[in-house]
Amino acid sequence: MMKLIFIRHGETDLNKELRLQGQRDPDLELNETGKGEIARTREALIDVPSKIYASPLTRTRETARIVMERFPTVPLIFSDDLKERDFGSLSGKLRSEVAQEILENDLEGRYDYRPFGGESIDEVILRIKHFLNELPLETDEIVFVVTHRGIIRILYDLFPNEMTGGPVLPGSVHILELNKKLAT
Numbered sequence: 001m002m003k004l005i006f007i008r009h010g011e012t013d014l015n016k017e018l019r020l021q022g023q024r025d026p027d028l029e030l031n032e033t034g035k036g037e038i039a040r041t042r043e044a045l046i047d048v049p050s051k052i053y054a055s056p057l058t059r060t061r062e063t064a065r066i067v068m069e070r071f072p073t074v075p076l077i078f079s080d081d082l083k084e085r086d087f088g089s090l091s092g093k094l095r096s097e098v099a100q101e102i103l104e105n106d107l108e109g110r111y112d113y114r115p116f117g118g119e120s121i122d123e124v125i126l127r128i129k130h131f132l133n134e135l136p137l138e139t140d141e142i143v144f145v146v147t148h149r150g151i152i153r154i155l156y157d158l159f160p161n162e163m164t165g166g167p168v169l170p171g172s173v174h175i176l177e178l179n180k181k182l183a184t
Contacts, residue, residue: 001179002135003142005049006152007041009063010034011170018095022087022118022150027058030066034059037171038066045173047142051075053131054146055082064146074144081131084148085111088118109157121154128154129182137178158182 011034014021021028030038049071054064056078064076090098090113105111112120128151135143152168155176165174 001177002137002139003047004135004145004176004178005045005047005142006145006147006155006165006174006176007038007063007067008149008152008168008170008172008174009055009059009146010037010041010066012059014092015170020087020090020093020095020098021059022085022091022113023057023083024086024088024091026092029058030062034170035062035066038063041171041173042067042070045070045144049074049144050141051077052144052146053077053079053082055084055148055151056080057083057148060146060148067144067146079131081127081134082145082147082151083127085121085124085150086113086118088113088116090116090118109153124150125154125158126184128158129184132178133181133184135178137180 010030012021012028013031014028052064052068052074054060054076068074068076095103109121114120149168152174156163159176163174163176165172
């Protein structure tokens, strides 16, 4: 059984301003608060990973590098499957500038950003399942996965009784023990 420890990236200025921050520009670095959040998360980690997977976006790359300061010999592997959902032309917009119905659908896990050139929830779920199914789940490895709020929220929906960790805040840690491939 593989133990997956998901780490949400630290805060960016877009998070602080309550803007939609998907996989398009602006793709910002962590702010000082975010760097501090990840440093505290890094020091609180008990397990030692065999690998660290991360989304290739700037905020997750930086988060992974801060975590790796404690685990410098652990391989870091980037996966496009771990990118945040694509909000399309809504990327970078203030939440107050987006129709309330879209935000409600998003919170309920029924979003569809395809009309804006982005992704639907089904497309993001396929990416997550692809990532998980590529892992050697039958091993007893511990793996860190640095990713985004939207990805972790979907994992809670896919594994409501297996995921642990609480609110998906910047720098938060969420754990999933998995031993079987998922139907796609």
